[in-house]
Amino acid sequence: MTERRVTPHALPVALSALTFLFQGLPINAQIQGGAAYLQSAHVEVGISACGAYGTAYAPPALGAEGQAYHPTETGLGFVADGDADGWVDGFPPYCGDYFLPGSPVEGFALSIGGTDYANHSGYGICGVEDIPGSIVDYGFGDTVFGTWEGVHPDGFRLRIRTYIPDGKRYFIGEVTLENQTSTDFEDVYFSRQVDPDNDQAWGGGFQTTNRIARQPGPGQSDALATAEGSMGCFIGLGARHFASRASRGGFYITNARDPYCGEVPYTHEGTELADDAIGVNFFFARLEAGESLAFTYAYILDAGQLEEALDATAAPMLLADGLPLESAPGSLPSLELCAGDSVLLEVQGGGNFTWNWAHHGDFHPTSPTSGWLKPTASGTYGVNTSVSCGGDIAFGFDVMVGNPASAVVLSSAVGLCPGGSLEMASGTLPEGSTVAWSPQRWVDRPNSLDAVLAPDTVNAVLRYHLSVTDPYGCRLEHAVDVTVHPKASVDAGSNQVGVIGQRVYLHGSGASSYAWEPASYLDNASLAQPSAIVTDTVRFTLTGTDANGCTATDAVWVFGTPDRRMALANAFTPDGDGQNDCFGVGPAFAGRFIDLRIFNRWGALVFQSTDANACWDGTLAGKAQPMGAYTVQLRYVEPDGVEQVHGGSLTLIR
Numbered sequence: 001m002t003e004r005r006v007t008p009h010a011l012p013v014a015l016s017a018l019t020f021l022f023q024g025l026p027i028n029a030q031i032q033g034g035a036a037y038l039q040s041a042h043v044e045v046g047i048s049a050c051g052a053y054g055t056a057y058a059p060p061a062l063g064a065e066g067q068a069y070h071p072t073e074t075g076l077g078f079v080a081d082g083d084a085d086g087w088v089d090g091f092p093p094y095c096g097d098y099f100l101p102g103s104p105v106e107g108f109a110l111s112i113g114g115t116d117y118a119n120h121s122g123y124g125i126c127g128v129e130d131i132p133g134s135i136v137d138y139g140f141g142d143t144v145f146g147t148w149e150g151v152h153p154d155g156f157r158l159r160i161r162t163y164i165p166d167g168k169r170y171f172i173g174e175v176t177l178e179n180q181t182s183t184d185f186e187d188v189y190f191s192r193q194v195d196p197d198n199d200q201a202w203g204g205g206f207q208t209t210n211r212i213a214r215q216p217g218p219g220q221s222d223a224l225a226t227a228e229g230s231m232g233c234f235i236g237l238g239a240r241h242f243a244s245r246a247s248r249g250g251f252y253i254t255n256a257r258d259p260y261c262g263e264v265p266y267t268h269e270g271t272e273l274a275d276d277a278i279g280v281n282f283f284f285a286r287l288e289a290g291e292s293l294a295f296t297y298a299y300i301l302d303a304g305q306l307e308e309a310l311d312a313t314a315a316p317m318l319l320a321d322g323l324p325l326e327s328a329p330g331s332l333p334s335l336e337l338c339a340g341d342s343v344l345l346e347v348q349g350g351g352n353f354t355w356n357w358a359h360h361g362d363f364h365p366t367s368p369t370s371g372w373l374k375p376t377a378s379g380t381y382g383v384n385t386s387v388s389c390g391g392d393i394a395f396g397f398d399v400m401v402g403n404p405a406s407a408v409v410l411s412s413a414v415g416l417c418p419g420g421s422l423e424m425a426s427g428t429l430p431e432g433s434t435v436a437w438s439p440q441r442w443v444d445r446p447n448s449l450d451a452v453l454a455p456d457t458v459n460a461v462l463r464y465h466l467s468v469t470d471p472y473g474c475r476l477e478h479a480v481d482v483t484v485h486p487k488a489s490v491d492a493g494s495n496q497v498g499v500i501g502q503r504v505y506l507h508g509s510g511a512s513s514y515a516w517e518p519a520s521y522l523d524n525a526s527l528a529q530p531s532a533i534v535t536d537t538v539r540f541t542l543t544g545t546d547a548n549g550c551t552a553t554d555a556v557w558v559f560g561t562p563d564r565r566m567a568l569a570n571a572f573t574p575d576g577d578g579q580n581d582c583f584g585v586g587p588a589f590a591g592r593f594i595d596l597r598i599f600n601r602w603g604a605l606v607f608q609s610t611d612a613n614a615c616w617d618g619t620l621a622g623k624a625q626p627m628g629a630y631t632v633q634l635r636y637v638e639p640d641g642v643e644q645v646h647g648g649s650l651t652l653i654r
């Protein structure tokens with residue numbers, strides 16, 4: 001596009017006189033000809049009567065900083081000592097006349113429900129002024145600012161407050177749009193554009209390298225278009241706002257929809273050396289009757305202050321429990337939650353849209369812009385809204401749900417038999433989880449989930465605590481009571497001598513349930529007192545189980561003998577009738593006999609022999625002993641080499 005230059009309008013004489021009169025009045029000194037002049041240490045901005053930047057008239061002699069302004073033409077566009085080394089130092093000493101009042105265009109446009117409005121100042125003059133307005137406020141101190149406001153008969157008020165943060169090399173525009181009608185506005189667009197001629201004043205051309213530096217997308221909501229001149233001067237125009245888009249292309253701004261939607265001549269990406277515009281644009285699906293909406297953009301005149309300038313524009317975004325969900329550009333923000341947790345999501349400033357929530361089954365709305373998310377699983381969640389001219393505005397974020405409890409199978413109370421061991425828990429924890437058992441006594445690996453507990457104690461209740469923390473910081477606290485039961489016991493009874501072919505009873509006791517081995521000899525191996533037909537000498541093993549399920553073992557011999565005497569009968573009749581006249585063990589004794597001793601009721605020994613074939617005839621020293629009870633003590637060695645003493649009672653009958 002060809003640049004055109006015109007001679008700036010000469011100042012009317014009357015206005016010069018007013019300027020002189022207001023020199024000493026701080027509030028109004030910087031407003032003349034309907035334009036406002038903002039001056040800070042490193043930035044100067046002229047705001048025209050139509051709200052565009054760039055004035056047709058020369059600024060006052062001195063600005064808020066008490067120094068002269070630095071227009072490169074008669075009027076003042078915006079200029080900056082971008083290198084902050086003084087307005088006369090460096091090269092270029094300052095980057096001036098970026099766009100005005102040389103020739104091209106700065107301005108803004110509004111589109112409401114398909115109706116377009118634009119205000120821009122080409123050639124330092126408000127050439128287009130669809131929205132009539134004026135400077136309504138001005139001030140300086142820590143911050144110098146000027147506010148333009150327009151009211152349109154179609155029923156809206158547009159207010160743009162421009163300020164330069166103290167000492168900064170950028171300036172901010174705060175836009176407020178009020179719907180003064182009784183009907184909702186649909187499809188509201190706003191665009192701010194400039195044709196940058198960054199360093200033309202220093203000999204550069206009108207062309208600049210215009211670049212779309214950022215667009216809102218995963219992990220960030222910056223829209224930023226930049227322009228660099230051949231002399232190194234920089235300008236950025238952007239916003240940190242989910243509903244913003246950067247554009248380049250075009251020259252005279254006519255509407256706000258096309259740059260937002262990227263329609264010819266506008267584009268949303270790439271870099272080009274061109275003499276055309278850069279812009280930042282906004283979209284709002286609706287503005288309800290009587291309501292206002294607000295948003296902010298920044299003109300940045302030093303690339304080193306891009307981030308803080310965009311920070312100053314940041315407002316609406318997705319909040320999780322009140323904190324912004326943010327991430328590095330190109331990656332999704334992530335939320336780390338513990339199973340069962342909820343997080344309150346809110347599209348701050350999102351009331352001008354209708355939002356769709358992905359994973360809505362996990363989302364419980366509390367308002368059109370917020371609700372509780374109680375995620376059931378890790379995954380990508382998001383919220384989005386459609387843009388009428390295409391595309392959408394979307395927030396995506398990854399949710400990681402920690403759940404250490406799901407990996408742990410553990411009762412709160414377990415029992416353990418003496419001498420036993422127990423795997424404390426089981427399962428698979430996410431990598432990076434930490435585990436701690438306490439106390440650590442008798443625990444083989446106190447920092448492993450599947451630690452083994454082997455308590456060296458009996459009849460005790462031991463309480464152990466488990467603490468698991470997963471990589472998301474989710475914690476599981478668990479207590480388990482381990483009851484170590486008393487030691488079990490069982491008695492298989494006394495050894496017996498049984499006559500082969502006859503039935504003997506085993507006498508188990510002391511347990512809740514019994515199991516005899518070998519079972520094949522027995523009528524029922526699970527009885528406490530099973531019986532067997534004696535066939536030979538058998539060693540029975542008894543396993544008894546107590547009420548706690550703990551076991552103990554004992555053993556008993558049944559000595560098989562063909563000789564009746566070997567039955568160690570509990571009575572004998574030494575009456576000389578040849579039947580059962582002599583009490584003894586007999587030659588068929590299965591074990592290795594040591595001795596047999598018999599005592600009377602007063603403990604006196606009445607018989608003893610180390611000869612297995614000997615027997616007692618009921619006499620002592622040739623004298624018949626009285627009828628009654630005697631005690632028998634048989635000592636022998638079992639086939640397995642264990643010495644045993646068998647005691648019994650014997651009744652002498654005549």
Ligand SMILES: [Ca+2]
Nearest residue numbers: 086089090093
């Ligand atoms: Ca300088």
Ligand SMILES: [Ca+2]
Nearest residue numbers: 196197206275
């Ligand atoms: Ca240009």
